[in-house]
Amino acid sequence: MPIREIHLDTSTMRVVALAGGVGGAKLVDGLAQILPPEHLTVIVNVGDDFEHLGLKVCPDLDTVCYTLAGLANPETGWGRIDDTWQMLDSLSELGGPNWFRIGDRDLALHLERTQRLRMGLPLSQVTHDLCERLGVQVRVLPVTDDQMPTMVQTAFGELLFQDYFVRQRCEPAVTGFRFAGVDQARPAPGVVEALHRADLVVLCPSNPWVSLDPILAVPGVISAIGTHRVVGVSPIISGKTIKGPAAKMFYELGLQASALAVAQHYSTLLSAFILDEQDDTLAEGVQELDILPYVTDTIMRTKSDRRRLALEVLEFSKLL
């Protein structure tokens, strides 16, 4: 049963959320509805980042920023709400690549970010400045300013993530993942400090393999999490995901696609784990991993659902 809001003193709690795309961004938005902005830091996956049309595109950063700015497109899970497609239509006429759909308004962000990066500014600084322009007060940090593209390993060889995800529609069966160059990547300024200061680290309901693992793979991140309280929220509900290929990936890797498998994947890190009520039979298995389970409705359909789930995450963490 949900814990009552009245117990929560959010004014002193410092939270760091680790997030990838849509699911993660929704929980982050819930947390942002509750916490004062200076107490919430979001550390975002950059393994999906790639260059398209000569522009630096950062899908997870954009999903988080657009969601926090209230500009996210709720239907697609990417891009901006009420965007138009004039550039893309014309690009198609010119024989340009149209498999990755960038809307006209969305394009401005990629153009401006790319220009600022070319001027030599680091991605973390550029993200900060663009967030300010978008009216996002929460601190959004790319996990690193370095390149670490996620390579999806398949029977057909390695694919760049967006090639696998968008162009090939996640169809090739995966055999593994590689975050190219991650060994040399350094955490972006603020990442380690935010984790050190955190009262709570939240693993958002994002894809473990291609959203959270790349964040955790950056040298220094896991040690900065240290022995902090870590609460995870399952991205898998009743063997499926709301969006994205996480469940399919578990199957293809020879694992069960379940909330329990997610808890197992992060067992050394998690203090507690939140499962959907559809998976209440798995709570015992989570408990056996020495992880405190909590069962609730984790599906975030509305903006107030996000807030409600975020509140439960925070309240529950106080019991740890």
Place this chain on the structure above:
Amino acid sequence: MPIREIHLDTSTMRVVALAGGVGGAKLVDGLAQILPPEHLTVIVNVGDDFEHLGLKVCPDLDTVCYTLAGLANPETGWGRIDDTWQMLDSLSELGGPNWFRIGDRDLALHLERTQRLRMGLPLSQVTHDLCERLGVQVRVLPVTDDQMPTMVQTAFGELLFQDYFVRQRCEPAVTGFRFAGVDQARPAPGVVEALHRADLVVLCPSNPWVSLDPILAVPGVISAIGTHRVVGVSPIISGKTIKGPAAKMFYELGLQASALAVAQHYSTLLSAFILDEQDDTLAEGVQELDILPYVTDTIMRTKSDRRRLALEVLEFSKLL
């Protein structure tokens, strides 16, 4: 009095037009309405080209190509007809530079061109391929594949052309021009060959200082024109221009802004010169330069005006 069309055998006449922006593009469109496409080559100024938002923008090439494709915006003199401004609006919100207005559909051309150039293709090849996509059958050639940015010299120092032209609205008084790097520029493939084969070279009604001079400044162009018949059309009518700063530039350089001054500027090159009927008193002065004058209505308001003037240019050239 206009010459009657019946005399013209256009099937064998090979024409090369030298053109800059709007005025030049209109006459080129007139020529394209008459000549078989394989008999018309347009050599276009690239001194205005610059990088904006990380993209290669070629204003004169685009004006010529859009005009020939029937896509030019008749009101602005640049960009595409019926374009939208979603990207630019969003870019402004993000604090990006919005002084150079690129429409959403227009943007696709710059993005695609820039990508192809980055792949190592020369501008002439990229222009050819994009023209094909736009349905432009006439051969449109940048005068060179090399960089030769027009620098406008003013009391405030040298300005890049687009900075002078768009950002500063042609306000600073000019003292001269420099085409940076032109000494090392080589004519693009096809330029010299087209000029060698030409039965007629047309100097379109484009700005002498910043549209035609940079074309003629590319080593090899003037010698390839050699002793061919060259007909010019005055961009200055009754001391003014239809569009652009040519007349203002003549004044600021201490010259009269007149069709006669244009004829004098190109006196070593011209066999004949076409003046507007408003300037019929100047025909005698042109004659004194050993240039055959022809007086007609040179203002191209409609598509059929373009055809009519082009026809007069062609017919007149047969008398040379």
